[in-house]
Amino acid sequence: MSRAVQTQVACTEDMKKAAGYRAVDDHIHSGMVVGLGTGSTAYYAVERLGQKIKNGELVDIVAIPTSTKTENQARSWNIPLGTLDTHPSPDVAIDGADEVDSHLNLIKGRGGALLREKMVAIEAEKFVIIVVESKLVQGLGVTGALPVEITPFCWKRTMRCLLDVEAFQGCQVSATLRQEQDRIYVTDNHNYIVDLFFKEPIPELVSAARQLIDIVGVVEHGLFLHMADVCLVSGKEGIRLIEKK
Numbered sequence: 265m266s267r268a269v270q271t272q273v274a275c276t277e278d279m280k281k282a283a284g285y286r287a288v289d290d291h292i293h294s295g296m297v298v299g300l301g302t303g304s305t306a307y308y309a310v311e312r313l314g315q316k317i318k319n320g321e322l323v324d325i326v327a328i329p330t331s332t333k334t335e336n337q338a339r340s341w342n343i344p345l346g347t348l349d350t351h352p353s354p355d356v357a358i359d360g361a362d363e364v365d366s367h368l369n370l371i372k373g374r375g376g377a378l379l380r381e382k383m384v385a386i387e388a389e390k391f392v393i394i395v396v397e398s399k400l401v402q403g404l405g406v407t408g409a410l411p412v413e414i415t416p417f418c419w420k421r422t423m424r425c426l427l428d429v430e431a432f433q434g435c436q437v438s439a440t441l442r443q444e445q446d447r448i449y450v451t452d453n454h455n456y457i458v459d460l461f462f463k464e465p466i467p468e469l470v471s472a473a474r475q476l477i478d479i480v481g482v483v484e485h486g487l488f489l490h491m492a493d494v495c496l497v498s499g500k501e502g503i504r505l506i507e508k509k
C-alpha cells in the first residue's frame with residue numbers, strides 16, 4: 265500500500281473513531297438501554313461504551329446488539345446485553361450507514377445486518393447515525409448497492425420480483441445474489457442478501473420501500489426512511505450534526 269493510501273485509510277479510521285466516541289459521549293447516560301449497530305464505524309461506539317462501563321463512568325447500561333459480530337465485541341468488553349424481548353424500548357440506538365441523504369434517509373445493510381438494525385432502530389426513542397462525510401449523497405443508491413434480505417427458498421423468483429418493482433420501472437437496475445468467498449452469503453438470520461444496483465438515484469423512495477416489503481419472500485430491505493433523528497458527520501475539520509427537520 266502506498267504511503268498516500270495508508271495515510272488516507274488512517275485518516276478515515278480516525279474520523280470513524282471520532283464519530284463513534286462522540287455519539288457515546290453525547291447520547292448515552294447511565295441507566296440507558298442502548299441499541300448497538302454493526303459495521304466499522306459502530307465498532308468505535310461499542311469500544312467507547314465498553315471503556316466507559318469498564319472505568320465506571322457509565323453504570324446500569326443494557327445493550328442490544330444488532331449482529332453476532334457486535335454481540336461478540338460487546339461481550340469482549342463485558343457490556344451487559346439484552347434483547348428487544350427483555351427490553352422492548354431502547355433509549356437510543358447508535359449505528360453507521362452506507363449512504364445518507366439530506367433528509368436523513370439512509371441505505372444500510374452493506375454489512376449484512378439490516379434486519380436486526382431496523383428492528384432495533386424502529387423501537388429506539390432516538391436513532392443516532394455516525395458516518396464519515398463521504399457517506400453523504402444527493403440521492404440514495406449512487407455509491408453502491410441497496411441490500412435486500414430475502415428467504416433462501418426460491419430466491420431466484422424473489423430476485424426476479426425485485427427487478428419488477430413498479431417504482432424501479434424506467435430506471436436501470438440490476439440484481440446480484442451476495443457471495444462471500446465463493447459461497448452464498450448467509451445473514452445472522454439464515455437468509456440471503458440480494459444487492460440491487462442502480463445507474464441513477466433510486467426514484468420514489470417511499471413507494472419503492474413499500475413495494476419492496478410487499479414482495480412475498482422479502483424479509484427486509486436497506487432503505488431506512490425518516491427513521492434517523494440525528495447524524496454525526498465526521499470529516500477532517502471535525503464533527504458536524506445534521507438533525508431531523
Ligand SMILES: O=C[C@H](O)[C@H](O)[C@H](O)COP(=O)(O)O
Binds near residue numbers: 301302361362373381
Ligand atoms: O449491515 C451493515 C450496516 O448497515 C452498517 O451500519 C453499514 O454498512 C455501515 O457500515 P460502515 O460503518 O462499516 O461503513
